[in-house]
Amino acid sequence: MSQFALAAGSLYGLIGVLFGAFGAHALASRLPADLQAIWHTAVQYQFYHALALLGAGILARQGLAGTALTTAIGGFTLGTLVFSGSLYVLALSGVRWLGAITPIGGALLIGGWIALLLAVVRR
Template sequence: MKLFLLLGSISGFLSVAFGAFGAHALKEKLDEYSLGIFHTGVTYQTTHALALVLVALLLKWYPGAAGLSWAGWCFFVGTIVFSGSLYALALSGVKVLGAITPIGGVLFLIGWALLAIHAWKVVS
């Protein structure tokens, strides 16, 4: 639980820092398309930082729920792969980096599915 709270908090902090960096420092350096790519990375990082905090809170109530832990790891690794590849693509312009972005997206989908399965089990 503590680990996901820590990872979510750090990821949230970094998403705000990256968002400010993109809005100010990169505004004059990147074209509109690349700034959009960078912003997409920030948006998904912020969303999944909050998802990590949610997982941490849920693990407080359901400490033995392995599906929740797997969801947290999917959100964490998904953020690194998805947002990280978009940041690298936007900053470098190397298009092949965009090819790994969907792997992070699939991890996000798995994480949300695991969260939904946990919710279904708890409500049923």
């Protein structure tokens, strides 16, 4: 599980840099301010959870294991995909109903943080 978390965190970090630069340069003149803010939020949360995945991967490498840590890694991975992914698509398409999907990703991220807290406290 540590290898997966470290790889996912690294990939999300890489994509975050690419999408951040793309948003700041290529999209800056093409998107209205409200959609630029949505894009920025997606990048920001992706970076936070890339770091969370790297941290969880390091904890797993140091011997912290169990269902709670696995759940945290899953919540961070899937939650980032759904949360940031839905915001990226919303910003590019302008289709506002996609915002209804975003809270599902947010709930997965919150669940990931709760699971990480449990994994650390139970140790």
